[in-house]
Amino acid sequence: xxxxxxxxxxxxxxxxxxxxxxxxxxxxxxxxxxxxxxxxxxxxxxxxxxxxxxxxxxxxxxxxxxxxxxxxxxxxxxxxxxxxxxxxxxxxxxxxxxxxxxxxxxxxxxxxxxxxxxxxxxxxxxxxxxxxxxxxxxxxxxxxxxxxxxxxxxxxxxxxxxxxxxxxxxxxxxxxxxxxxxxxxxxxxxxxxxxxxxxxxxxxxxxxxxxxxxxxxxxxxxxxxxxxxxxxxxxxxxxxxxxxxxxxxxxxxxxxxxxxxxxxxxxxxxxxxxxxxxxxxxxxxxxx
Amino acid sequence: xxxxxxxxxxxxxxxxxxxxxxxxxxxxxxxxxxxxxxxxxxxxxxxxxxxxxxxxxxxxxxxxxxxxxxxxxxxxxxxxxxxxxxxxxxxxxxxxxxxxxxxxxxxxxxxxxxxxxxxxxxxxxxxxxxxxxxxxxxxxxxxxxxxxxxxxxxxxxxxxxxxxxxxxxxxxxxxxxxxxxxxxxxxxxxxxxxxxxxxxxxxxxxxxxxxxxxxxxxxxxxxxxxxxxxxxxxxxxxxxxxxxxxxxxxxxxxxxxxxxxxxxxxxxxxxxxxxxxxxxxxxxxxxx
Numbered sequence: 001x002x003x004x005x006x007x008x009x010x011x012x013x014x015x016x017x018x019x020x021x022x023x024x025x026x027x028x029x030x031x032x033x034x035x036x037x038x039x040x041x042x043x044x045x046x047x048x049x050x051x052x053x054x055x056x057x058x059x060x061x062x063x064x065x066x067x068x069x070x071x072x073x074x075x076x077x078x079x080x081x082x083x084x085x086x087x088x089x090x091x092x093x094x095x096x097x098x099x100x101x102x103x104x105x106x107x108x109x110x111x112x113x114x115x116x117x118x119x120x121x122x123x124x125x126x127x128x129x130x131x132x133x134x135x136x137x138x139x140x141x142x143x144x145x146x147x148x149x150x151x152x153x154x155x156x157x158x159x160x161x162x163x164x165x166x167x168x169x170x171x172x173x174x175x176x177x178x179x180x181x182x183x184x185x186x187x188x189x190x191x192x193x194x195x196x197x198x199x200x201x202x203x204x205x206x207x208x209x210x211x212x213x214x215x216x217x218x219x220x221x222x223x224x225x226x227x228x229x230x231x232x233x234x235x236x237x238x239x240x241x242x243x244x245x246x247x248x249x250x251x252x253x254x255x256x257x258x259x260x261x262x263x264x265x266x267x268x269x270x271x272x273x274x275x276x277x278x279x280x281x282x283x284x285x286x287x288x
Numbered sequence: 289x290x291x292x293x294x295x296x297x298x299x300x301x302x303x304x305x306x307x308x309x310x311x312x313x314x315x316x317x318x319x320x321x322x323x324x325x326x327x328x329x330x331x332x333x334x335x336x337x338x339x340x341x342x343x344x345x346x347x348x349x350x351x352x353x354x355x356x357x358x359x360x361x362x363x364x365x366x367x368x369x370x371x372x373x374x375x376x377x378x379x380x381x382x383x384x385x386x387x388x389x390x391x392x393x394x395x396x397x398x399x400x401x402x403x404x405x406x407x408x409x410x411x412x413x414x415x416x417x418x419x420x421x422x423x424x425x426x427x428x429x430x431x432x433x434x435x436x437x438x439x440x441x442x443x444x445x446x447x448x449x450x451x452x453x454x455x456x457x458x459x460x461x462x463x464x465x466x467x468x469x470x471x472x473x474x475x476x477x478x479x480x481x482x483x484x485x486x487x488x489x490x491x492x493x494x495x496x497x498x499x500x501x502x503x504x505x506x507x508x509x510x511x512x513x514x515x516x517x518x519x520x521x522x523x524x525x526x527x528x529x530x531x532x533x534x535x536x537x538x539x540x541x542x543x544x545x546x547x548x549x550x551x552x553x554x555x556x557x558x559x560x561x562x563x564x565x566x567x568x569x570x571x572x573x574x575x576x
Binding site: 124125126143144146173175179182183184186187188190191192193194195196197198199200201202203204205207208211212213214215216217218219220221222223224225226227228229230231233234237238241244245247248249250251252254255256258259262263265267270271273274275276277278280281282284285 | 412413414431432434461463467470471472474475476478479480481482483484485486487488489490491492493495496499500501502503504505506507508509510511512513514515516517518519521522525526529532533535536537538539540542543544546547550551553555558559561562563564565566568569570572573
């Protein structure tokens with residue numbers, strides 16, 4: 001029975017979860033915790049959380065479920081601070097974008113072993129804005145949440161976390177940790193890297209003065225993700241490094257094949273490549 | 289005085305131009321020409337053009353201005369067919385995405401020299417849909433049109449073509465041919481190549497079954513242009529090859545620097561790169 005949920009990091013992700021769970025009456029009380037008292041006060045005033053504390057130990061001592069939505073680089077530190085104060089029955093879960101990174105942070109904090117009650121997870125949702133002011137009650141409606149249980153993850157804990165996300169309207173799926181990290185490197189992290197790098201290339205190019213004057217709608221859509229928070233994406237590059245490098249190298253190899261086809265004016269090969277891509281995208285978007 | 293305009297290729301680009309010019313009363317008559325009688329009949333029924341012929345020579349014999357919106361690969365052939373039938377006073381202009389390619393096609397057709405009445409141009413506008421059914425009267429409203437006159441382009445011809453585009457609500461600017469081709473390679477052609485290649489990489493990757501299930505809104509925006517017509521984009525790669533390769537290599541070099549920064553976990557360098565890109569994009573979009 002979930003009475004109290006404690007959320008570390010009450011921004012877009014943690015705040016939107018709190019709002020959806022509150023609305024559904026999933027628990028009796030939601031406690032927020034972070035280092036920023038003003039943000040937490042704002043979250044209470046917005047009705048996102050019921051109460052707050054800036055003391056991690058106080059935050060968890062009566063918690064039945066703990067949700068971590070702090071930056072990837074802060075996971076190990078938070079877990080180390082709270083490990084001795086977490087009730088035995090409490091379930092821990094998180095929303096980090098790189099699961100091996102969180103798994104290792106937890107192992108580091110918990111003497112080399114991921115607790116059986118720790119259910120690694122990642123909601124595939126977001127907005128351009130961030131912070132609790134951007135939180136919305138239906139952020140997770142019809143969105144995918146990927147859970148990445150390990151061999152001895154407690155089944156009841158997995159069931160509870162699954163139910164929690166389903167309560168928000170999300171579609172819950174499971175992948176293993178490595179699959180998750182490669183999949184997200186491919187579908188999210190690599191696109192961000194490419195968008196940032198395209199803008200950077202254009203900004204530094206001496207092709208034409210004020211080159212961005214000549215961009216059209218397709219360019220705006222293509223580069224929208226390059227307006228994302230550079231701190232968050234730096235951390236993702238650091239914390240999902242190996243998977244990102246794997247996908248980046250696969251992409252670069254393919255790009256070099258296409259480069260040769262263009263240099264050779266190989267019309268048929270270029271057409272086949274573009275045609276394959278268009279068909280794959282059109283089909284993928286149709287089934288969403 | 290422009291009485292008759294003849295448009296070769298009455299699809300999205302040519303059709304939208306005809307609609308805007310008709311509405312503004314820019315000329316007395318618009319004649320469409322292509323190989324497809326059904327499409328031309330449809331264009332007349334939609335009120336896009338006044339009359340049509342499938343005979344290029346008949347199409348131009350009374351034209352005061354000729355607009356070519358056929359595929360880049362068809363420019364030389366059309367120009368060769370009509371060259372001996374174009375009235376001396378008639379202005380020729382086009383909407384091709386690669387200006388050196390059109391310039392060379394025209395030189396090839398006109399005995400090695402671009403006619404002084406030929407004003408090379410390129411409207412930076414489009415939609416995902418194509419064909420005359422997708423044509424809209426305000427396609428060019430507030431859009432950029434780049435004209436790329438050469439040294440001895442006739443000034444009156446340039447003025448008339450400028451006025452024609454301004455009549456549609458477009459903002460007319462000039463670049464030289466090489467600048468145009470590099471700029472568009474950077475802001476349009478390279479993004480399309482990257483989007484196609486990302487989708488192709490994911491479609492061929494064995495990372496996770498049905499990898500597109502795990503994509504979110506950012507991915508959909510980023511890859512929208514990969515649903516573009518592969519024939520058109522193959523032709524652009526063939527016809528603007530050198531400029532695309534130049535920009536592709538600049539991009540690849542930058543990407544390799546970033547790859548090294550990620551591999552080295554160089555947090556500061558990654559942050560600076562992403563931050564530069566975010567600032568450049570935010571500023572560019574603010575000034576649009």
